[in-house]
Amino acid sequence: MTKENLIRGWNEDLAAELGTVIRYTYQAFRCYGLLAAELRELLATEAQDELGHAAFLMDVIQDLGGEPTTTPKPFDKPADLKGMLGLDVKLEAEDVANYLAHAKLTEQLELPELKLKLEEMAADEAGHGREWRRLLKGI
Ligand SMILES: [Fe+2]
Numbered sequence: 330m331t332k333e334n335l336i337r338g339w340n341e342d343l344a345a346e347l348g349t350v351i352r353y354t355y356q357a358f359r360c361y362g363l364l365a366a367e368l369r370e371l372l373a374t375e376a377q378d379e380l381g382h383a384a385f386l387m388d389v390i391q392d393l394g395g396e397p398t399t400t401p402k403p404f405d406k407p408a409d410l411k412g413m414l415g416l417d418v419k420l421e422a423e424d425v426a427n428y429l430a431h432a433k434l435t436e437q438l439e440l441p442e443l444k445l446k447l448e449e450m451a452a453d454e455a456g457h458g459r460e461w462r463r464l465l466k467g468i
């Protein structure tokens with residue numbers, strides 16, 4: 330494991346975060362019906378969390394000598410609410426897995442602060458996923 334591999338992995342995480350900020354902002358304005366008010370608020374709040382994650386990754390990538398990506402990862406646009414939330418549950422779970430994997434990699438490079446922060450971000454994503462699953466059950 331090298332620093333370069335870790336930076337490559339973090340740039341993939343960063344692209345996913347930038348995609349999620351755009352996806353949640355986009356989805357917030359695709360919500361209609363009874364759930365729309367609650368959902369819009371949640372999506373807006375979570376988009377802010379994801380922006381914070383993206384900012385952290387940009388900071389550490391630059392700090393370790395890398396060039397942070399500014400290209401968001403593309404995402405699907407399901408037409409209905411169920412499809413939308415299902416996609417969000419799936420992508421949040423992927424983010425959890427990626428952050429936990431990258432947290433393990435930081436152990437080999439002895440970057441304890443980054444390990445803790447990545448685990449905290451994995452926990453944030455797990456919380457987001459739980460929120461979407463809870464809403465999905467009610468649809
Ligand atoms: Fe995130």
Ligand SMILES: [Fe+2]
Pocket residue numbers: 349375379421424453454457458
């Ligand atoms: Fe998230």
